[in-house]
Amino acid sequence: MxxxxxxxxxxxxxxxxxxxxxxxxxxxxxxxxxxxxxxxxxxxxxxxxxxxxxxxxxxxxxxxxxxxxxxxxxxxxxxxxxxxxxxxxxxxxxxxxxxxxxxxxxxxxxxxxxxxxxxxxTDEEKTTKKKDTFIGSITFAVVFATIIHVFVTQPFGIPTGSMERTLLVGDFLFVNKWSYGYRLPMRPVAIPFLQGTIMDTGEKGNPKDDPKSYVDAVKLPYERIFQFNKPQRKDVVVFNYPQDSVHTAIDRKDPYVKRCVAIAGDTFEMRGGRLFVNGKAETFLGDQEVQHAYTVNTGSQLDIPSLYNTYGFLPVREMQTEKGFIYAFQGLTDKTAAEIKTLPNVVSMEESIFPKDSATVSYKLNADKSAYTKSIDTTQSIFPINKPWNQDWYGPLRIPKKGDVVTITKETLPTYQWIISEYEHNSLENKNGKIFINGKETNQYTIQQDYYMMIGDNRDASLDARFFGFVPEENIVGKPMFTWMSVQGVFPDASSTYQAPKKIRWDRMFKATNTGEANKTSYWWVAAMILILFFGWEYFMKLFKKDKKEENL
Structure with missing residues (x-):
């Protein structure tokens, strides 16, 4: 309202x-x-x-x-x-x-x-008028595309391997914005088609200084209409990154795509790299291929390009030793791992799993041995920050649900502080061990919206909810509908020493992405029909205008 x-x-x-x-x-x-x-x-x-x-x-x-x-x-x-x-x-x-x-x-x-x-x-004035007509046509083409982009569906590219092999690096998707109810725009004055910024000023600049693609001063509160469904377990979901510190507008934060593995009220846990929800091991859909990281020792060098051509996505790092080579693989399915293990030059192979209770913070002795220095691996900053968890041994953690009354203490505050202060927009202060919410001392808080646990299928190469925490319902954008384009090698892979050659994956184009089925429905016929209607309509309108002009003569 x-x-x-x-x-x-x-x-x-x-x-x-x-x-x-x-x-x-x-x-x-x-x-x-x-x-x-x-x-x-x-x-x-x-x-x-x-x-x-x-x-x-x-x-x-x-x-x-x-x-x-x-x-x-x-x-x-x-x-x-x-x-x-x-x-x-x-x-x-x-x-x-x-x-x-x-x-x-x-x-x-x-x-x-x-x-x-x-x-x-004059002839010059007639030319000017034709130009105005052309500019008007372009303007309304942009307006039409903007309406589709803002109110119906949004294109989205996959730049990283966090959802391999369900979604491949270089897949371009259309996202249905009505899947979980339509989230009304929160920044009504904005440049069409741009997400958060007009341009990136580079690594040396502060991202907060990048020119924004929207007017932040003109803002509207969160509202969702026609919400007949909510994210369910196993859904592949597009959402805005919750802890984006650059953009204050929720709908302008960076878009992410992960699988919803746990919904509000569930208990999420990782045991030795395996996922459990409410104490039960996860089950897999037909299109879901969960990957893990492996360390491979070989007597001679592996033919990585050949393996890539055989198996597709294979981020890998190579290190030569006196005895041979060590390879760190990310994104191997159980089947791929078993086949690589049988290669003749493979000496040993084991899954890479973090030791239990190995926290992300460590202490190293200085060179002069006078003191210890605190070291934090930012790529492994687990949520919440006060737990001795890691990406393979995580939880159990209950996902907050609307209406939950949670106890706020020194121990639980890191779990709920982002919910209270950022996602649900309250003032939060910790004074001498006492918690103040909106200026009142309290040890309880009532959750105002549902939250979700979003995890990548490529578990060991995914920046997901294990690191940034719960995803608020207000950050949900929608479901991917289908892949309209897929190009191998279009995004460079910083995690791999091998870069794939560029090529179009014709077999993935216009295929459904969120059905859960191994054999995806093809939408080539839809693309063909749209093209026929577009060019057919244009041809029909030209004939209509020609006939009308002849009648007037």
Whole structure:
């Protein structure tokens, strides 16, 4: 409810600005000046008077799409009053209500009838008009794509191997934003198609200084509509990285894709690299291939390119010793591991599992042996930070559920502090061992939303919930629908000494990604139908316009 109230306030503010800056122009067009203040109807009149489709008015206040459409409608209005130069259009886009107000309150502004002047246009003016038509077509193509991107489905690429071999590095997916109810946009003024930043300033720069792709000052609260389903165990889910410190907007945080292994109320545990939920070992779906890391000792060098061609994704590091070679493999299924073990030059092979109770913090003696230095492996910073767990021996940990009343103590605070202060937006203070939430001392807290445990199928090469903790429901984007493109070698693999050659994986294109079935449904026919409809419609419209033109003659 807060979302729609805030949204209404923004609409009313924009409508007042629109009215103040254009009411005289509406009067000159023969309408009541009050109509300039009425949301949607003011743009309906502009479209009617400038002879554009009047239904476009419904797009004028939509999040992200709205600012683009408003700029287009403002330009139409200014052209109606003779402001057709490039600098006029630029001012209309950059300073809309200020520039329109200067036109509105000027004494000599009058309506120009474009149709009456068409027969008197010079060749240069006709060329300019054709360019305007072309730019308009491009604009509305971008608007249409933006509507699909914002309100229906979003493309998403797989840059890392955390979900191998369920999802491959170089897979490009379409994500259904309605799978778990549609999450309404929280930053309504933003550049289309960009996630969080316009550009990366590089390794030496501070990511927080990268130019944002959205206006952070104009914000709307979290709201989800038509939520008929919630993430279930085994779902592959796309979500926004919870602990992204660069972006304050939830829907602008970096997108991640993992498998939901435990839902709110479940107890999650890892025992020797094997996953347990509610005390039961996990079961596997037909399309799910869980991988593990292995250390392989060989008498001679392995043919890694040949192994890659045979098995696909094989991140590996190689080290030569006096006795032969040591290989650290990530992402081996049980079947692949068994086959590699039978190679003639393999001396020994064992799964790489962290020792139990080996915490991520260690202490090393200084060179002069005068003191110990604390050492933290940031790649293994397990959640919560006060537990002696690691990625192979983890938990048991209960996943918070909406309505749970949890006890807050010095021991449990690291588990719940992000929930209280960041995800559920309360003030949290720890003063002399006493916990204060929103200024009141307490030892209890009621969870306000459901949380989930998202883990990669490639368990030993996945930055997942074992490291960053619970994923709030408000961070959920949706389910992957199908792979529309798959390119091997498109993303460099920093974890491997071998880089795969680039090639298109035709067998993965337009295949469903979230069915749980080993044999995926193909959507090639859908792609073909869309292309036929698109080009067929374009051809039909050209014939229609040609026939209409001949009738008019």
């Amino acid at each position: 807060n979302y729609f109230l805030t949204y209404t306030v923004y609409v009313l503010i924009l409508s007042v600005l629109m009215g103040i800056s254009t009411w005289k122009l509406f009067k000159k067009m023969g309408y009541s000046p009050l109509f300039a203040f009425i949301p949607f109807y003011n743009y309906f009149i502009i479209l009617k008077e400038t002879k554009h489709p009047k239904w476009w008015a419904i797009l004028s206040y939509l999040p992200i799409v709205g600012p683009i459409m408003m700029s287009v409608f403002h330009i139409y209005l200014m052209k109606k009053f003779g402001k057709t130069l490039f600098q006029n259009q630029l001012l209309t886009v950059i300073l809309p209500f200020i520039y329109m107000a200067t036109v509105n309150y000027s004494k000599d502004v009058e309506i120009e009838d474009e149709d009456a002047n068409d027969v008197f246009l």
